[in-house]
Each structure stands twice: as structure tokens, then as C-alpha cells.
Amino acid sequence: MTAPERHDVIVLGAGPAGEVCAGRLAAEGLDVCVVERELVGGECAYWACMPSKALLRPAQALAEAARIPGARESVTKPVDVEAALGRRDAVIHDLSDDGQLPWLDDRGITLVRGHGRLDGERRVKVGDRVLEAARAVVIAVGSGAAIPPVDGLKEISPWTNRAATTAHEVPRKLTVLGGGAVGCELAQAWATLGSSVTQVEAESVLIPGSEPFASTLLHEASTELGIEIRTGTHAKRAAKDRHGFTLTLQTGDELRSDELLVAVGRTPHTDDLGLETIDLKTGIVTVDDRMRVPSHADWLYAVGDVNGRALVTHAGKYQALVACATIMNRPARAVWDGPLSPRVVFTDPQIAAVGLTLEQALADGVAARAVDADPGRTAGASFVGKGGRTGARIVVDDEREVLIGATFVGPEIAESLHAATVAMVGEVPLRTLAHAIPAFPTRSEVWLRLLEHWVP
Numbered sequence: 001m002t003a004p005e006r007h008d009v010i011v012l013g014a015g016p017a018g019e020v021c022a023g024r025l026a027a028e029g030l031d032v033c034v035v036e037r038e039l040v041g042g043e044c045a046y047w048a049c050m051p052s053k054a055l056l057r058p059a060q061a062l063a064e065a066a067r068i069p070g071a072r073e074s075v076t077k078p079v080d081v082e083a084a085l086g087r088r089d090a091v092i093h094d095l096s097d098d099g100q101l102p103w104l105d106d107r108g109i110t111l112v113r114g115h116g117r118l119d120g121e122r123r124v125k126v127g128d129r130v131l132e133a134a135r136a137v138v139i140a141v142g143s144g145a146a147i148p149p150v151d152g153l154k155e156i157s158p159w160t161n162r163a164a165t166t167a168h169e170v171p172r173k174l175t176v177l178g179g180g181a182v183g184c185e186l187a188q189a190w191a192t193l194g195s196s197v198t199q200v201e202a203e204s205v206l207i208p209g210s211e212p213f214a215s216t217l218l219h220e221a222s223t224e225l226g227i228e229i230r231t232g233t234h235a236k237r238a239a240k241d242r243h244g245f246t247l248t249l250q251t252g253d254e255l256r257s258d259e260l261l262v263a264v265g266r267t268p269h270t271d272d273l274g275l276e277t278i279d280l281k282t283g284i285v286t287v288d289d290r291m292r293v294p295s296h297a298d299w300l301y302a303v304g305d306v307n308g309r310a311l312v313t314h315a316g317k318y319q320a321l322v323a324c325a326t327i328m329n330r331p332a333r334a335v336w337d338g339p340l341s342p343r344v345v346f347t348d349p350q351i352a353a354v355g356l357t358l359e360q361a362l363a364d365g366v367a368a369r370a371v372d373a374d375p376g377r378t379a380g381a382s383f384v385g386k387g388g389r390t391g392a393r394i395v396v397d398d399e400r401e402v403l404i405g406a407t408f409v410g411p412e413i414a415e416s417l418h419a420a421t422v423a424m425v426g427e428v429p430l431r432t433l434a435h436a437i438p439a440f441p442t443r444s445e446v447w448l449r450l451l452e453h454w455v456p
Contacts, residue, residue, distance in 0.1 A: 007033040015042020017304035017316030018140035024324040026107040035116035040100040051165035054088040059192030118274035143266035143305035156240035159261040171258040178263035284308035291323035352417040355405035373449035379441035385411035430454040
């Protein structure tokens with residue numbers, strides 16, 4: 001055993017949350033060590049957010065061009081699959097993190113390659129190396145695809161997001177198990193690249209928990225792309241032979257395909273993290289609003305997917321900033337990184353939402369009501385998203401007269417979400433928000449309709 005290597009802070013995981021932690025603390029003058037078993041940049045950069053958007057974008061750009069007279073006449077070919085996959089490879093740097101390393105070097109951050117395990121208080125083992133943290137250990141190891149307990153499924157090694165975002169051949173037939181964000185995005189991506197796709201969701205709608213109109217619009221759009229959607233049914237059994245995969249549903253139907261993608265949720269990477277050495281159990285690492293693990297609040301933190309608060313990259317980066325402030329003994333609390341945080345499904349149309357749906361607000365006992373409007377009926381929609389499937393809803397607390405939820409649906413509409421997020425975080429009174437004049441001609445003019453009741 002080598003002598004311990006001492007650092008101020010050890011960060012386990014170099015995904016987005018871990019990178020933000022390391023960079024901010026190094027900028028504060030601390031000696032930071034990052035432990036990463038795979039690629040610096042993490043799941044989002046190489047196997048999730050970035051490659052999936054690269055696969056989706058070519059068809060979405062063509063669809064937008066086809067909505068514009070003068071441009072549609074020049075669109076004469078479908079997506080060039082080889083070029084699209086090549087662009088995806090460029091986005092993920094051919095699964096190489098060489099371009100990330102200068103960022104760490106420039107900040108004086110030590111990178112240790114390998115699988116890190118906790119080894120008691122403030123200690124981490126990486127192979128034969130022992131690292132000791134004088135100030136803090138930050139767990140930022142992220143999550144992996146969950147495999148549900150369907151008979152035979154685990155044994156046949158189906159696609160998860162990793163294989164689905166990095167594949168170099170288009171499957172002739174693809175079955176997607178899951179109707180959440182990952183399932184819907186990858187179903188559309190591969191459908192636009194030429195796969196015959198069948199999508200299965202146990203709940204009655206795609207994107208469960210969304211506003212009903214959003215689920216409906218996405219269902220219609222995906223069906224128009226040729227995706228066969230089976231909702232309200234469970235997978236009962238899975239098998240694989242030399243001809244491909246067979247997924248048997250509870251209805252008795254058998255879905256045969258060349259590839260089977262499982263996209264039904266995530267599970268934290270804590271099964272071999274050494275949590276037992278500090279009397280913690282595997283699974284989600286629970287934290288307080290300052291990102292501290294309560295039983296070891298003086299030195300142990302957890303940020304990103306691993307703490308289960310919100311499984312989205314931007315929430316992890318936000319949590320990382322809170323953790324850094326806490327480590328530096330500054331007051332900070334995370335209050336907007338839970339289920340109410342911003343969320344986007346990057347399909348066509350996009351679904352962008354923040355806060356509560358009307359159903360959720362009423363279930364919570366809020367005196368809530370919804371106001372609906374259509375961004376597709378604004379002047380700006382003559383130029384962006386023309387003729388696409390669109391809709392918008394805000395949910396308001398009638399007693400407090402503030403915004404508590406918002407959903408926008410439409411082509412390339414995700415950028416519209418931040419205005420609603422700012423209004424919610426700031427608890428801006430609706431009678432004040434009504435004075436925020438949207439520019440003409442933009443789709444932001446939908447706010448005129450959404451807020452006209454509160455104009456003095």
C-alpha cells in the first residue's frame with residue numbers, strides 16, 4: 001500500500017456536476033483531485049444528452065426547413081445517415097476525452113484514472129492508491145440505465161442509452177421500452193434515421209406527469225413519423241435468438257426487432273462505492289439542501305443523479321455550486337433542483353416545462369387554475385415552427401397571484417422556458433409580470449395571451 005496522497009477536496013466522478021465542483025473549488029484556491037473511471041465529461045457528454053441531440057437535430061432541421069416556403073423547395077433529400085452519424089461522432093469526440101484534459105491542467109486539478117471507492121472517513125481508494133481529503137469528499141458518480149425485472153430481459157443484454165446513442169448501424173426494426181424523455185427522444189431519432197420503431201409505455205400516455213395536451217401533441221407527432229406506440233401495457237417477457245429480440249407484452253402480443261432499447265429510468269452508481277465503510281447503504285445518497293450527507297455533514301457531499309433530487313444535468317450543475325459554497329463556508333441552499341426544476345424533451349415538437357402541472361397543483365391543495373394559449377398563433381410563428389404542433393399553458397396560484405407551473409410545446413421552443421423559470425424562482429406577481437413586454441415578432445408574444453387577465 002502506498003502512502004496516502006493528500007488533497008483538500010476529492011471529487012468522485014468527472015461528469016458535469018463533478019466538473020463544476022472541481023472547477024469552482026480550484027478557482028477558490030483549493031487543491032482538488034478528481035477520480036474518474038471512464039471519460040472526463042461523463043454520461044451526458046458521451047452517451048446521453050449530447051449524442052442524442054446530435055441524432056435528433058438533422059431531421060428536425062429538415063422539418064423546420066420544410067415548413068418554410070422558399071426553403072422547402074430546396075429540401076430534396078432525406079437525412080444523410082452517414083453524415084448524421086459522423087456528426088454525432090464529432091460531438092462525442094469519438095469517445096475520447098483528450099480535449100477535456102487541458103481544462104483540468106489549466107486549473108491545477110489532479111486527475112486520477114480508475115474506480116474510486118470510499119475507504120472510511122475522508123479516504124478514497126483507487127486501486128493501490130489511497131487519497132485523503134482534508135476538507136471534503138464529493139460524490140458525483142451519476143447514474144446508469146435501470147433494467148426492470150422483466151423475465152429474461154437482463155440476460156439478453158438489450159440496448160441502453162449508451163448503445164443507442166453510439167450505434168454505427170441503423171437497426172431495421174427497433175423496439176423501445178419506455179415512454180419518458182429518453183425513450184421518446186431515441187424513438188424519434190432512430191425513426192428519422194430509417195428504423196421501423198415500436199414504442200411501449202406502461203402508463204396510458206407518453207411523458208407521464210406532463211400536461212395532457214403535451215402528451216397528446218407528442219403522440220401525434222411520433223405517430224406521424226411512423227412510430228407505432230403501445231401505451232397502457234407492460235412487458236412480460238424478453239428473449240433473444242439469432243434472428244433478434246422478442247418482447248412479449250402482457251396482452252400476449254410479441255414484438256420482434258433487431259434491437260431492443262430499454263429506457264425506463266436510472267439507478268445510481270453506488271453499488272461498488274464503498275458506502276458500507278462509512279455505514280451507508282447503496283442506492284440513492286440522501287443529502288440536505290446544502291448537499292451534505294447528514295450523517296457525515298462535516299465532510300461528505302453528493303451532487304447530481306446520485307442524490308436522486310432531479311435526474312437532469314442542469315440540476316446537478318446547480319447542486320455543485322451549492323456544495324462548493326457550503327465547502328467554502330458560505331451560506332447556500334438548493335431550493336430549485338427537485339421535481340419542479342426545468343425539464344425539456346428534445347423531440348419534435350419539444351416539450352419544455354417547469355413547476356407543477358394543473359393536476360399536480362390541485363392534488364397539492366393549491367387554489368390553482370390553468371391559462372392556455374397557442375404560441376403557434378403568434379406573429380413569430382410565421383417564421384419559426386410555422387404549422388408545427390404547438391401549445392402553452394401556465395398554472396397560477398389564484399390566491400397568491402404567482403406562476404407555479406408552465407409548459408410550452410412546439411418546434412425549437414425550449415429556449416422559451418427560461419422566462420417562466422425566472423418568474424417562478426423570483427415569485428414575480430402576475431400583475432408585475434404582465435408588464436414584461438415581449439418583442440415583436442417573436443413567439444414570446446404568447447405571454448400577452450397568457451397574462452392578459454392581469455394587465456391593469
